[in-house]
Amino acid sequence: MVPTLLVVLLLLPPFFLLIKRIKLKSISRKIHLLPSPPRFPFIGNLHQLSSLPHRSLFELSKKHGPLMLLQLGSIPTLVVSSPSSAQEIMRTHDLVFASRPSLKASRILLYNNSDMAFASYGDYWRKIRKICVTNLLCLKQVQFFSHVRLEEVSLMIEKIARIASTSNGVVCMTEILNSLTCDVLCNSVLGSSMTEERRKLLCGLIRKNTVLLVQLFFEDYFPRLRWLDVFFGSEGKLRRHSQKWDSLLREFIEEHVRRLKEGENTSSSDFIDVMLQLKNDTGTAFVLTNEQIKAILLDMIAAGTDTSFAVLDWSMVELIRNPLVMKKVQDEVRAIAHGEEKVREEHLSKLSNLKAVIKEVLRLHPPVPLLLPRESLQDCQIQEYNIPKETRVLINAWAIGRDEVYWKEPHEFKPERFLSGDVDYKGNDFHYIPFGAGRRICPGIPFAISIVELALANLFFRFDWKLPSGISCESIIMDDSMGLTTTRREKLDLVPLDVHIT
Numbered sequence: 001m002v003p004t005l006l007v008v009l010l011l012l013p014p015f016f017l018l019i020k021r022i023k024l025k026s027i028s029r030k031i032h033l034l035p036s037p038p039r040f041p042f043i044g045n046l047h048q049l050s051s052l053p054h055r056s057l058f059e060l061s062k063k064h065g066p067l068m069l070l071q072l073g074s075i076p077t078l079v080v081s082s083p084s085s086a087q088e089i090m091r092t093h094d095l096v097f098a099s100r101p102s103l104k105a106s107r108i109l110l111y112n113n114s115d116m117a118f119a120s121y122g123d124y125w126r127k128i129r130k131i132c133v134t135n136l137l138c139l140k141q142v143q144f145f146s147h148v149r150l151e152e153v154s155l156m157i158e159k160i161a162r163i164a165s166t167s168n169g170v171v172c173m174t175e176i177l178n179s180l181t182c183d184v185l186c187n188s189v190l191g192s193s194m195t196e197e198r199r200k201l202l203c204g205l206i207r208k209n210t211v212l213l214v215q216l217f218f219e220d221y222f223p224r225l226r227w228l229d230v231f232f233g234s235e236g237k238l239r240r241h242s243q244k245w246d247s248l249l250r251e252f253i254e255e256h257v258r259r260l261k262e263g264e265n266t267s268s269s270d271f272i273d274v275m276l277q278l279k280n281d282t283g284t285a286f287v288l289t290n291e292q293i294k295a296i297l298l299d300m301i302a303a304g305t306d307t308s309f310a311v312l313d314w315s316m317v318e319l320i321r322n323p324l325v326m327k328k329v330q331d332e333v334r335a336i337a338h339g340e341e342k343v344r345e346e347h348l349s350k351l352s353n354l355k356a357v358i359k360e361v362l363r364l365h366p367p368v369p370l371l372l373p374r375e376s377l378q379d380c381q382i383q384e385y386n387i388p389k390e391t392r393v394l395i396n397a398w399a400i401g402r403d404e405v406y407w408k409e410p411h412e413f414k415p416e417r418f419l420s421g422d423v424d425y426k427g428n429d430f431h432y433i434p435f436g437a438g439r440r441i442c443p444g445i446p447f448a449i450s451i452v453e454l455a456l457a458n459l460f461f462r463f464d465w466k467l468p469s470g471i472s473c474e475s476i477i478m479d480d481s482m483g484l485t486t487t488r489r490e491k492l493d494l495v496p497l498d499v500h501i502t
């Protein structure tokens, strides 16, 4: 009996050790096995990304789940496609995922990521975010710039009326709306009226930016193959594009410096003035260089223009396809601004139908469908999976806005779903994140919404709208274009009927 007991006692510790090891092994296997589509050697899953990655990633997530790991070249990339996983990344572990990967296009265009949007998380990012929010993007500053919006929207309305009366009545709304957002941003940031030539140059540069920022450069996926970007000329193209930005921004800065020297405009009226004052303020410990100023200016103009334009353009097209909704918006705005010449900002808070339309457009057509890429600063556990440090993260806001669990008839345009006003885009409802969430949430929400609301309200106050003859609603192509910001691919031509004349 005693020897048997001794043997059992001797065998017990190794037995328990074995059980523990088996358990640990199964946990670690579970931790490592993030769902992942089959991959090819070397390129991994790169071949599964189409030119509209939010769409191809949505399809892949239906098969592999809301948290999946793709191997993009040599870069492990976590793709997040459900509200609960997005919440884990942008709320529970927000700090871990608060940084951005350093991508070739942003390094070259934005002076080694000296802007806000692509800066890695840290002290520099915190300081410039504070400068931009305090001096340009906070509610108080947005109100300060209301004269710019009102003036530019009034000019747009007159321009539409003029074109409609002189041509065959058809107006290219895509061009009109693009100019509007470009003018509002440039007047607030650069403080200068645009010549037609400068505006064209800027709009072109901004559009090209959004394409270059998602272009596949070898260096981003195979760091040792940078020479291929040089060989195929894509790096040269990027540098030439960056030089165009640089000389344009330099011109704007030099104009401001000259004006300040001549004592023309001593009170700070636009964002460049503020930045120049900060640069010259010897009392502050944080001194901005010229390159940093250019990076921040570029960020503000590029981040604000195409995104706000996309919302305006998609709104017009959705309303023309949904005449009953358009009628509701028109009746509402015409009742609220009855007897006035134009809609002013004081009227906007009462336009609940218009606000619901804008929210629905942001759900169905989020202008930045994959948000901006993030990168983990340290190892982290999401659900049962271990996400190692320096994993790239893409959050598919486009897919999340179409999640059937949260949205009834998710592919339909139904602004009335927002009329109760419960769901907002301020980063608290993770099934609706067109502006992102957490520390890196878009700081331009008040700025963007105020342009979009004022422009749409006036467009529907002053005009009735129809399609040019020979074009039906069914024939409108709703495809989105490639880029960091996805605008509609086709241009939108409409016929405005001036209700103030008829």
Ligand code: HEM
Pocket: 116, 117, 118, 129, 137, 299, 300, 301, 303, 304, 305, 307, 308, 311, 366, 367, 368, 371, 372, 373, 434, 435, 436, 437, 439, 440, 441, 442, 443, 444, 445, 447, 448, 449
């Ligand atoms: C409807 C218009 C807009 C949309 C849909 C939009 C959307 C977004 C999104 C999705 C992000 C990334 C958030 C994340 O990573 O979680 C972002 C970041 C950013 N947006 Fe916007 N945006 C808009 C307008 C603007 C405007 C008007 C400005 C400035 C004038 C602006 C400036 C920025 C900046 C600087 C960032 C980077 C923030 C950071 O990384 O700290 N955006 N925006």
